[in-house]
Amino acid sequence: MIPSSLAAALTGFGFGLSLIVAIGAQNxxxxxxxxxxxxxxxxxxxCAGSDIALIAAGVGGFGAVIEAAPMLVTVVRYAGAAFLFGYAVLAARRAFRSSALIADTAGASTALGATMLTCLALTWLNPHVYLDTVVLLGGYANAHAHKWMIALGAMIASVVWFAGIGFGARRLAPLFQRPVAWRVLDGAIAVVMAALALSLVLG
Known part of the structure; x- marks a missing residue:
């Protein structure tokens, strides 16, 4: 028989994956x-560190603060929509450039600072991360006796997921030696970002 604490951790792992696996701006x-x-x-x-901090905040009771301050979520919603729309425009520009420029862009190096700022913005300007990770997951965990085991399972799920798609995606590199593959990827990213921005504006 599985110990209740381990069962709670496995539940948290599954719950955490269900919240982050969906295609989104961060992924x-x-x-x-x-x-x-x-x-x-x-x-x-x-990405994983942010999730860990947000999960801990939600289980620690910060979700109640967010529910009591809907204006904060509204501000983040519109700021996130503006950022996502801007990122969608940049991705669309990459997708419609000539093949030579696509190849150059695919191989060009982006500064570490700029990459980290973009990643932070895509993570922390997304209101869904607060509603899902902090409020929903936090509320679910607090309804159980082993709430921190549920939180631990969700944290492990986040680390496994982001490490998996981050380092595992390198296996797709041979496919993306062709400029048309970058066109398709950036076009898909532009559509996803624009759709997410629109969904935020429409509430």
Whole structure:
């Protein structure tokens, strides 16, 4: 028989994966960095570390603060929508450039600082991360006796997921030696980012 604490951790792992596996701005960015093989470790660390901090805040009771301050979520919602729309425009520009420029862009190095700032913005300007990770997961964990084991399971799920797509995406690199593959990827990213921005504006 599985100990109740281990069962809680496994439940948290499954719950955590269900919240972060969906295609979104953060996952698309990590995937692109992984394919490029550029600053992957810092990007994975930021995403997983942010999730760990947010999960801990939610289980620690910060979700109640967010629920009591809906204006804060509204501000983050519009700021996040503006950022996502801007990122969508940049991705669309990359997708519509000539093949030569696509190849150059795919191999060009981006500064570590700029990459980290983009990753932080995609993470912390997304209101869904507060509603899902802090409020939903935090509320679920607090309804159980082993709430911190649920939190631990969710934290491990975040580390496994981001490390998996970040470092695993490098296996797709041979496919992306062709400029048309970068066109498709950046076009898909532009659509995802624009759709997310629109969904935020529409509430």
């Amino acid at each position: 698309a960015f990590v995937l692109r960095q992984g394919i490029r093989g550029e600053h992957v470790l810092p990007v994975v660390a930021i």
